[in-house]
Amino acid sequence: MLQVSxxxxxxxxxxxxxxxxxxxxxxxxxxxxxxxxxxQVFLAKAMQSLNKAGITRSVQGVKGGYTLARxxxxxxxxxxxxxxxGEPHLMRCSQENCQCEIESNCTHKGYxxxxxxxxYDLLAETTVAVLLERYL
Numbered sequence: 001m002l003q004v005s006x007x008x009x010x011x012x013x014x015x016x017x018x019x020x021x022x023x024x025x026x027x028x029x030x031x032x033x034x035x036x037x038x039x040q041v042f043l044a045k046a047m048q049s050l051n052k053a054g055i056t057r058s059v060q061g062v063k064g065g066y067t068l069a070r071x072x073x074x075x076x077x078x079x080x081x082x083x084x085x086g087e088p089h090l091m092r093c094s095q096e097n098c099q100c101e102i103e104s105n106c107t108h109k110g111y112x113x114x115x116x117x118x119x120y121d122l123l124a125e126t127t128v129a130v131l132l133e134r135y136l
Contacts, residue, residue, distance in 0.1 A: 002090070002119075004081075010038050011046040011084045012077065015055060019072035019128050028065040046084060053083030072132065078123035090116040 013036045021027055029047055033040035047066055050056040057069040068075070081088065091100075091112050100106070 005085060006042065007046050007049075008081055008084045010036075010043050011050055011080050013038070014043060014047060014066075015050065015068070015072075015075060015080055015128055016131055018056065018066060018068045019075075019132055021067075023068060023071070026059045026063060026065040026067050031065070049083050050080065053079070055079060055083055072128040075128045076124050077126045077128070077131070078120060080128075081123055088116060088120050090119070 014032050017032060017036060018025075018027060029040055029044045032038075032047075033043045036043070047056060047058075051058050051066070051069075054069050055075055056066045058064070058066055
């Protein structure tokens with residue numbers, strides 16, 4: 001069935017951890033990895049993607065690390081997913097260069113595109129602040 005990638009999981013955990021620490025707290029990848037229980041090397045790659053997308057901000061220097069670039073109320077789970085994985089595509093025909101051999105007569109394309117939209121909408125309406133409030 002559907003499964004999110006480890007990199008997305010790492011990114012989601014990292015962003016929620018940074019949100020719990022607060023906007024002024026700079027956290028190293030080493031601390032993030034130790035607290036969350038993830039591979040430091042793999043987490044560093046997720047953090048680069050989040051930083052590039054403007055979700056986190058890197059702080060250079062001896063006391064360097066990461067902090068959130070904007071408030072948790074302004075970061076959605078969809079933002080994190082797109083930063084880590086790119087735009088969502090549940091099936092081949094939802095991509096621009098569809099290479100599905102049955103696309104022209106597929107009876108499920110409409111349903112699958114609707115499913116993809118509903119999943120994305122759920123991710124887009126869920127902020128990191130909501131995750132912290134409801135699920136932690």
